[in-house]
Amino acid sequence: MEKSIKRVAVLTSGGDSPGMNAAIRAVVRSAIYKGIEVVGVRRGYSGLVNKLFMGMQSHSVSKTISMGGTILKSSRCPEFKEREVREQAVANMKEAGIDALVVIGGDGSFRGANLLHEEFGFPVVGIPGTIDNDIYGTDFTIGFDTAINTAVGAIDKIRDTADSHNLVFFVEVMGRDAGFIGLYTAIATGAEATLIPEVHTNVDELCSYLDLERRKNKTSGIVIVAEGHAEGNAHEIAALVKEKLPDYETRVTTLGHIQRGGSPTCNDRVLASILGHEAIEALLKGESGIMVGQINGKTVYTPFVEACSKHNKINNLWYEIAHILAL
Ligand code: F6P
Numbered sequence: 001m002e003k004s005i006k007r008v009a010v011l012t013s014g015g016d017s018p019g020m021n022a023a024i025r026a027v028v029r030s031a032i033y034k035g036i037e038v039v040g041v042r043r044g045y046s047g048l049v050n051k052l053f054m055g056m057q058s059h060s061v062s063k064t065i066s067m068g069g070t071i072l073k074s075s076r077c078p079e080f081k082e083r084e085v086r087e088q089a090v091a092n093m094k095e096a097g098i099d100a101l102v103v104i105g106g107d108g109s110f111r112g113a114n115l116l117h118e119e120f121g122f123p124v125v126g127i128p129g130t131i132d133n134d135i136y137g138t139d140f141t142i143g144f145d146t147a148i149n150t151a152v153g154a155i156d157k158i159r160d161t162a163d164s165h166n167l168v169f170f171v172e173v174m175g176r177d178a179g180f181i182g183l184y185t186a187i188a189t190g191a192e193a194t195l196i197p198e199v200h201t202n203v204d205e206l207c208s209y210l211d212l213e214r215r216k217n218k219t220s221g222i223v224i225v226a227e228g229h230a231e232g233n234a235h236e237i238a239a240l241v242k243e244k245l246p247d248y249e250t251r252v253t254t255l256g257h258i259q260r261g262g263s264p265t266c267n268d269r270v271l272a273s274i275l276g277h278e279a280i281e282a283l284l285k286g287e288s289g290i291m292v293g294q295i296n297g298k299t300v301y302t303p304f305v306e307a308c309s310k311h312n313k314i315n316n317l318w319y320e321i322a323h324i325l326a327l
């Protein structure tokens with residue numbers, strides 16, 4: 001027996017990621033298909049608190065599947081850590097006749113979602129949307145595939161100029177505390193060295209990887225520096241290397257927020273569409289306090305508590321392979 005839900009709300013929260021619109025679209029259309037009304041909440045949790053509600057129809061999400069960003073807008077909402085603020089959010093939803101919520105975001109967003117579920121028994125299901133790919137309970141998060149493709153395109157261009165001028169480039173990629181973007185882009189661009197938070201690499205080791213003399217035919221170098229590395233950011237690491245290898249011409253590029261924008265790849269659109277649909281199915285099955293993810297092509301429910309406390313692990317063998325192939 002399906003649970004009775006008359007009106008569901010959907011919001012996007014935290015850093016935006018390409019494919020969030022495809023997920024919103026899937027939530028809206030799957031809900032309408034089941035006879036459920038949909039309310040879009042603008043600006044994440046602050047929209048719940050400030051009643052930024054808008055009715056959504058099937059046509060509200062027309063032509064959004066290929067759009068980057070989020071049509072509902074997003075925000076980080078530190079006030080949501082306070083119980084009274086969450087209480088207000090629940091009261092606002094009840095007043096608007098909303099009886100369930102879908103949250104599209106990362107682990108910070110799921111912590112808030114879990115409190116709505118635990119403290120007020122409000123039905124909430126999450127969809128993993130972040131470029132960082134750091135959420136436990138899914139092989140991939142929505143936006144990761146687009147972000148790595150954007151980064152690879154940019155690093156390929158950097159390689160052209162690095163080669164032309166015999167330069168060593170330190171390219172900083174996003175990921176917060178996780179090295180997925182770093183590792184994937186390093187393998188795909190043939191980077192000479194990869195620095196990710198999960199693996200400790202000191203500057204001496206890094207310099208030995210960069211020994212272009214030993215690498216005979218190499219004239220340029222790309223060092224991928226993932227955010228969150230213990231030795232510092234790309235500028236700091238480049239300065240340390242320059243001290244030890246003064247003959248090297250070095251440059252630094254921080255790819256930054258271009259990694260969060262742009263039209264989602266096919267993989268991200270498909271993942272977002274499936275998970276958006278599965279979020280509505282989960283609510284109708286009476287699920288709450290869980291995230292819908294995909295592991296080996298199958299939909300998996302993971303309690304928010306686990307999705308937030310555990311982390312996806314990088315494959316250490318892949319890290320070694322990146323190193324071997326860069327010789
Ligand atoms: O979580 C997504 C992300 O882009 C991280 O990779 C990055 O560390 C962070 O958000 C940047 O956030 P902001 O735009 O708020 O500085």
